[in-house]
Amino acid sequence: MTALSEAGAAVSPGAPRAIRRSPYPGWFFLPAALIYGILFLVPTLASLYFSLTRWTLFNSTFIGLDNFAQFFREPFLIQGLVNTVIYAVVTSGLKVVLGMMLALLLTSAVMARGYLRSVVFFPVLVSTVGVGITFTVLMHPTQGMINETLALFGIKGPGWLVDPKLALLSVALVDVWKGVGLATVIYIAGIVAIPKDYYEAARIDGATKWQNFLYVTLPLSRPATATVITLSFIGGLRTFDLIWAMTRGGPGFSSDTIASVIYKQYQAGFYGLSTAGNVVLFVLIAILVVPLTMLLNRRQGHE
């Protein structure tokens, strides 16, 4: 009753209808909440239970933490875990550095800016699998274009994807090739938003170009840096399609990541183990990304 009179009071006085519903109805949440709740939240919560079972989709036997024990006992599963972190660190690190450099170049008075921007950004929109297959061919150890070009200069190119020590890094480089355009446009947006007064003040103080970058551009584009790092780090930890298109985790298990392990265990019918992989990935993201974003945002507060 009180709710009704409150709602009525909000309406212009003298309105004949006493009951007016809020113009911001709560049921607007409903369609999104249903789809998100059923198809995302329920499986996520269910994964916590099924990761503790031996599971055939039709029946599950509770086996406690055995799946996780196996995850940290099998060398190839541990390697998947380590590879995932290496991949995320390498790709996000390179995207930050290269994205920043490209953005500095593209916000300066360089010629053919529009062309350069388009060329750098286009790979972001192209099919990951298509890019993966193309680079698998380009990185062919003997016939591939990259090594044939290197041979012209008398350099013997490495076996990019067939050398177990190099396969993961080669895929990471392709990931950077495809994703650096996104980092660049984020940095461009950040740099363009820096008020010109700062550069004006720096000019009056006689700052060099390098000091301009170090004391104005770099600190003031920190929100962009935070976005690039968070996006590419999470993306790197979750990466699957590029790895699968290029190496399928090989040679051996040398370029397996948690996401590819999840798929392999799923294919092999080890549903409980596959789901445990999902939980491990989830925990890994939580313990790495949450402190990272807090760190990035706290420093920003001190500026």
Add this chain to the structure above:
Amino acid sequence: MTKLSSRLIGVAAILVSAVVFLVPFAFIIITAFKDKQQAALLDFTWPNGFHLWSNIVEVVTTRNWMMVTAFINSTILTVASVTLLVIFAAMVGFVLARRKTRFNGLIEFLILAGLMIPPAVVPTIWLLQGIGLFGKLHGLILIEVAYGLPFSIILYRAFIATIPRELDEAAIIDGARPLDVFFRVILPLLWPVTVTNIVVQSVGVFNDFTNPLYYLPGNANATVQLTLYNFQSQFNTSYNLLFTNILLITIPPLLVFLFFNRHIVAGMTAGAVKG
């Protein structure tokens, strides 16, 4: 002097970017023009003859016109899921930006969780089987909606916060019902961010490989990204066909890029400035 050096940097940037970013695409195109023997050499050489058309015909007709089925499937998937995404996300973004309740904190947490947490694959399959949506196109449509909602809601909420509340109030005083306020006053004003949403999410759904792989198995259900995967073994020695396939599925993103470049960049950089 400085003019000369900036010229040099410009020329160097153009050359390096051409080698790094354009040569791989040029390689795709010229390989798609070659015949089987020449393509097998994997060289960056001029095609001996014009074989693009016969390559396209062969790719499209392989396995009972699977490519055509895949393009139809991908189109339905993209159009349906992005339509639902836009409407549902705009509704949530609207109420979330306007009404302050104690649930707002929880909703924001769920949005962030959706952006970070990788979907639990096998439990999702188990659930889809339970409700009869596993291996069905409409099941995958709903999956794409569920996974795309957090990002779309963030875009909408940020934009709606910039629309003055007085507009809603004026409409209410004029006698508009709640649904009218949203669909006839607010939604038309959201057009710029809606275009951004449509473009960014369409590219994402069209290029999605992982979710169709898991939730929509079977050749009859293939989406365009899976044709590539399915043909990879079959076309193992026919690089001309494999690259024709890549070329065909790159055309839709290329068109989007040519017409909506600005919107994509706007959508993908949203939040970068404010942090």
